[in-house]
Amino acid sequence: ADLATGGADECLIWNVFAKRGLGLNANAGSNNSVADQTEDYNVPEKCKLATSEANKTKAFNVYPNPAKGEFFISGKPTLNQGSVKVEIIDISGKTIKSFERKKNSVEAVSTSNMPKGVYIVNISENGNVIQKDKLIVE
Structure with missing residues (x-):
């Protein structure tokens, strides 16, 4: 959806998801288990200054x-x-x-x-x- 607006909110979206453990290196795990997910709170380098507006x-x-x-x-x-x-x-x-x-x-x-x-x-x-x-x- 963000690409439809030219990616203007890419870093905002990354920060919101990463704040909830769905960051850059998060992993849903295997299809056979509900307990092997990996949380991650990292965002891409270009997004580390709060938003892409920096x-x-x-x-x-x-x-x-x-x-x-x-x-x-x-x-x-x-x-x-x-x-x-x-x-x-x-x-x-x-x-x-x-x-x-x-x-x-x-x-x-x-x-x-x-x-x-x-x-x-x-x-x-x-x-x-x-x-x-x-x-x-x-």
């Missing part, structure tokens, strides 16, 4: 993803001291949170008041969106 060319990293309780927005240390606007937008397009932060800082964002679901994290500078990330809140 990208070294991005100015900011949003992690962990999926988030439980909080997530972090980390700016590269090479960024200047200026600030950016961060908006957390729910699936209906409603802005849930909006705040300013320094570009080169690492700050935690609480998800305790956010219902489980999929959100968009918009990071903008001078009114222009410079980065968008999908965030899953568990």
